[in-house]
Amino acid sequence: MNTDDFSKAQGHWVLAKMGKRVLRPGGKELTEQLVAALNISSKDDVVEFAPGLGYTASLTLEKKPHSYIGVDADEEAVKMLNEKIKGTNVTFSLGSAAQTNLEANSKDKVYGEAMLTMHADHRKSEIIQEAHRILKKGGLYAIHELGLTEVNETKKAEIQKDLAMAIKVNARPLTQDEWKVLLEKEGFSIKKTVVNQMHLLEPKRIINDEGFFRTLKIGFNILTHPKARKRVLEMRSVFSKHQKHMNAFVLIAEKK
Secondary structure, eight states: OOSSSTSOOOOOHHHHTTOOOOOOOTTTHHHHHHHHHTTTTOOOOOEEEEEETSHHHHHHTTTSSEEEEESSOHHHHHHHHHOOOTTEEEEEEBTTTTBBOOOOTOOOOOOOEGGGGGGGGHHHHHHHHHHHHHHHEEEEEEEEEEEEEEEHHHHHHHHHHHHHHSSSSOOOOOOOHHHHHHHHHTTEEEEEEEEOOOTTSSSHHHHHHHOOHHHHHHHHHHHHOOHHHHHHHHHHHHHHGGGGGGGEEEEEEEEE
């Protein structure tokens, strides 16, 4: 979560430092659809992988689940979330999404957003396996990730390289079919798919996600921080360059 050096910090934390709260590729719209599709109730024990700034956690907790655990590998993020969000049976813990140490077959709903994309394919599988392990039979696993469309292997490699350079994370998005295969291979069946455009840094999306006045504040922060502005413009340039071949989606899967 260190953004002291804007030239080296991961892109999502640069944006967070500028005041952006919604950092998911499909925007607030897809996040809200993910939470709605999980149909969280007061009987559900819920786990979130990589809760980040806690935006989705707050939506989940509005549903008053029986329990909520957010697992994040960033110590500063966990500390911030424990101070910011409190409640009965609400816990944010430091740990790996691939090895949560939670009891097997103990959770009803598990989800993660914009985090599988940031891992190599074998690591993606390890995280999906962990979601499968901790879920009860019939439990739901939801992901909100960056997707690729109409790409061959050459174009995929180009996009992955450009993203890695721009956001300082080795991002490896996949096509929708490839994401589905990963989930099905680990024992899930796909129940619902929702697709949206990847317009994270487009003005209209920012206003929809953040509201008009917060958008003005974000714009002011970017304008008055030259090093951060350089990074944001680099990210936006890459997103625009590959816009035709990128999208965002939510997959809802059930443990068989």
